Amino acid sequence: MTATIHRLNPSGRAPSLEPMMALVANDMNQVNSVILARMQSDIPLIPELAGHLIAGGGKRMRPMLMLACARMLDYTGTRHHKLAASVEFIHTATLLHDDVVDKSDLRRGRRTANLIWGNPASVLVGDFLFSRSFELMVEDGSLKALRILSNASAVIAEGEVNQLTAQRQVETGEDRYLQIIGAKTAALFAAACRIAAVVAERPEADELALDAYGRNLGIAFQLVDDAIDYASDAETMGKGVGDDFRDGKVTLPVILAHARGSAEDRSFWRDAMHGHRIGDDDLAHAKSLLEQTGAIADTIERARHYGQRAIDALGSFGSSQAKSTLVEAVEFAIARAY
Structure with a gap:
């Protein structure tokens, strides 16, 4: 019998990452040491800009998941420290590039690097972190680990390009x-999760199980993110409320509301996604349509399914x-929606 996702765990407290953070604290200190050492450069702008984001309050969820897996x-070695740092560098590099593409001005409640130092510097420092990430993979010496992480890097880039080409295309399907x-x-x-089985030299079945865990958690995490872009506030989210709406990002709440709406509603969504209806009143109307059509609730329900x-x-x-x-990390990912 499997566990069922709920808003409160058996102890009665809200789900949290704190137990995982406590469990892997010593390992995480080692990972942070690698991160700090490898983001250094003789070019002062590089550690300054990278440090702005890396020290900007992120939970380091992906490396933590690797360490917990x-x-x-029962892995007792140290190989996962460099590989977890590699994962965090990949993630940080993609955030730097994303903020340039999205013209974002707020990340984790702070001004984005591209707003402070400009787009060219953000892109180039992102490239630097990608390079550092691959250095760490090579130092580990495992071709399998290198293959898994390098493939993930390529897939992430493909996903970003796919999202870019789908931007403002309100007819984008759920698939x-x-x-x-x-x-x-x-x-x-x-x-990140699969690599733990690689370093622990566990059979492929364990690799695939952890891959499935991480993949489904990642989908659930993003579904909740896309829901709370319309249902939360800037302080909670660490970014501007309605950013996805104003950027014309066609996320699942919009896809569902557009499909379920009247002809007038669909016309509104087309105008909004093309940047013609992005004022505060328009955002309020969008939230109203999302509520009426159950789009937010159903997006969260899908997140619960993947969780x-x-x-x-x-x-x-x-x-x-x-x-x-x-x-509990899964429960935490879903509970952010409440």
């Missing part, structure tokens, strides 16, 4: 949307403190 597999988030978000979650799939993927592993934190 390794702990669940394409899931393909986009499966690439741009879930691929790195999957790779349950993530939990189910851990079914072959025995009970442990590490496994419990991995389950």
